[in-house]
Amino acid sequence: MPTPSDAITLHPARSVAGSLRLPGDKSISHRYAMLAALARGRSRLENFSTGADCGSTLACLRALGCTIEQNSDTVEIEGLGPQLCPPTSPLDCGNSGSTMRMLAGILAAQEFPSTLTGDQSLSRRPMARIIEPLTAMGAAISASDGDHPPLAISGARLRAIEYSLPVPSAQVKTAVLFAGLLAEGETSVIEPLRTRDHGELALRAFGATVTRQKNRTAIAGGQSLRPLHARIPGDISSATFFLSAAALLPGSRLVLDDLLLNPTRAALLDVLTALGARIRILNAEDRHGELAGAVQIEHGELTGAKIAAAQTAALIDELPALAAIAPYTKDGIEFRDARELRVKESDRLAALARNLRALGGRVEELEDGLRIPGGQSLSGGEVDSFGDHRIAMACAVAALRARAPVTLRGASAARISFPGFFPALETILQR
Secondary structure, three states: OOOOOOEEEEOOOOEEEEEEEOOEOHHHHHHHHHHHHHOEEEEEEEOOOOOHHHHHHHHHHHHOOOEEEEEOOEEEEEEEOOOOOOOOOOEEOOOOHHHHHHHHHHHOOOOOEEEEEOOOOHHHOOOHHHHHHHHHOOOEEEEOOOOOOOEEEEOOOOEOOEEEOOOOOHHHHHHHHHHHHOOEOEEEEEOOOOOOOHHHHHHHHOOOOEEEEOOEEEEEOOOOOOOOEEEOOEOHHHHHHHHHHHHHOOOOEEEEEEEEOOOOOOHHHHHHHHHOOEEEEEEEEEEOOEEEEEEEEEOOOOOEEEEOHHHHHHOOOOHHHHHHHHHHOOOEEEEOOOHHHHHOOOOHHHHHHHHHHHOOOOOEEEOOEEEEOOOOOOOOEEEEOOOOHHHHHHHHHHHOOOOOOEEEEOHHHHHHOOOOHHHHHHHHEEO
């Protein structure tokens, strides 16, 4: 975790230009690694995420008996099949809620007890949302207060359920589907709003049959997985910050190569286009069910937007970057139905409001969102990541058009998803 002295100074920029190729998508990397562990044989995953969160997933899988070889951004995993090996100590998920929630779905079906722990930030994140369905399937899971880590899991022979998600969550959906793969019968998940579908696509890539009808996704238990050789597209959530910077700064033109373009994750491109940025998709291709291609973006005069309901669910990881450019738009941006941001690595709504105000911005913090007026000019000042990678990167974007330098405390939080973020940003800045 970052320390109070971990600070960098961010300077205003004139524009961004050039091209970037980003590390592999974090959401896909987590899921591919976990399913590679359950396949029989060796999977090879190229352009695997370099983020610390996905490193936590690999560490947990090693502790569960998987042989994993890593060379730069290529990871090879020797799968053990549906039954993993008992760990000799608690499984440390670090800062990664994805690791804890999705791995719990697999551990719920193992014939041994296990404990999932995490850092101070992860220990504050809600876990009842996975405890409820996995307990209904037959596992015994306890948390210190019924909701927060550490999680003690006693695996069992799982039975299929039909589960309606009370809150849209791709992580919970994936956890239940992974448990359903190892259960008896057909397990289904019903979503109130559509969430990212990487779990379903990953299961299919490894050879499982997954069906979807409207908002219901189902998987039959007892299916065997085959190993996979895949190149993971660039992380579109990390790309958000570069795309937002290009949309923000006059004269900018940026190309992001080999980027994930999954429709359940690409809503940001539609929003930036609606705001006024000029975007083109180049060389799109299907890759194991995931869409990948190059994105070219040019600056445009940004208007404003209101983001709510299903659009908020589709943009949940991208909202911090949009908040960072909102003061510079003509009409501002309002975010609603975003309570989920209060239980991320930080309370992101509070963190964004506090940081924008620290730079002289006007922000109205709502119970379920933010209202950020447009036409503002932010000053320099001092902001804080609050130990949250997306807040750190959002602050970097906001600083690019400020009137004076901005000091960011806790900048190394960015390593959770993108250790090379600040050097990559520097390569495309024009001053």
